[in-house]
Amino acid sequence: MIINIIIIIIIIIIIIIIIIIIIIIIIIIIIIIIIIIIIVIIVIIVIIVIIVIVIVIFTICFFISSCASSSFLFTSV
Numbered sequence: 236m237i238i239n240i241i242i243i244i245i246i247i248i249i250i251i252i253i254i255i256i257i258i259i260i261i262i263i264i265i266i267i268i269i270i271i272i273i274i275v276i277i278v279i280i281v282i283i284v285i286i287v288i289v290i291v292i293f294t295i296c297f298f299i300s301s302c303a304s305s306s307f308l309f310t311s312v
């Protein structure tokens with residue numbers, strides 16, 4: 236009887252350890268997926284911001300150059 240009880244306790248402990256390990260692995264996988272999603276979102280936001288900044292700089296330069304060329308035309312006339 237005592238040996239049977241000890242074997243049952245050992246089996247229960249092993250099952251609990253396996254369940255804990257599986258839960259830890261699942262939590263680690265979820266954390267890694269969340270980190271990857273956050274990194275992808277940050278990269279997309281940075282790319283969008285860079286594109287917007289470049290577009291704004293180009294439009295400002297275009298307006299400045301067009302205003303400068305038109306003022307040069309007016310001064311030459």
